[in-house]
Amino acid sequence: MTGSDPDVVTTERLLVRPPQETDRARFVELFQDDDFMAFYPAVLSAKEAEARFDHMVAVCRTVPFGKQPVVERATGLVVGYTGVDYIDLERRTWLEWGYRLVPERRGLGYATEAGQALLAKARRTYAGELLAIIAPENHASQNVCRKLGFTFWKQAPVDGELCNLYTLTVGGPAE
Template identity: 35%
Template sequence: MQPPATEQLTLREFRAEDAKDLLTVFTDDYARRFYPEMTTEAAATEWIDRNLKRYAEHGFGLWAVIEKSTGRLIGDCGPTWQDIGGPTILEIGYHIAPDRRGRGFALEAARACLATAFASTSEPEIGSIVAPENASSMSVARRLHRERRSYVNSRGLDRFLFFTRR
């Protein structure tokens, strides 16, 4: 179910040797506000291992986002099953390295993943979960999806679910 390459990006399955590069996606204070656990290579390895299991179990997960012009791993993007306060939804998640944000890479990758997820599954809606204080992710989700609703997650935190119906 891996999405095709886009104009600027290639999306591929993670490899064990991607851990150091993946860690650079979460090196700034902004990213660590939302992913405080991503501070060690061991945490990045665990992140990759979870996605390797997802590929085996579901045929998809977060994929490594590679910038074509540099060949560099600049983030991740892809569908994963997420709990939204009871039911689960196929969610398109995305994370881009600090020095590559604001260039449209997250939206480009997320659009490719959304199209691939709809083409490869029978899910009636696919979404993106965003913390209300995550302005960068909110900006991408607003352009990616058509609708939005609020919910409280299993940890009692307010979240927005931006979503697109088939």
């Protein structure tokens, strides 16, 4: 991919771009890492991590703002991901926005910077509602989600855990 690749979103400090096969080893390692998987029910096994990476690639083939790597421009390192995945909730299939960074790159505004940039792509390619599902005690994530423009909807159980649900409508007539 080059600097002119339309799939690549570039910000001051980051690139956000679809996953490539060369990202597999990094993500398979991260999906098995306790710190990276904070606020996730459990780390994944090696097999689950491989399947999760395959899923990430598959979603990005159909959704331009699917969960995808966030790359730090200064180092070239994949430092996390941001974007959507499909989730079934309350008899509806949603596009659920998420993000996750390696611990050494948290608190730098990266999740907001990457999210805002990929959301701009979402606004160009999609019209509808986006969902965010966050543990009530995950204040950092809720700060990011509000900075991205999501608003609190309600608390509801998701896989048996009470979560805060946020929504954001993009691409509508108001935009």
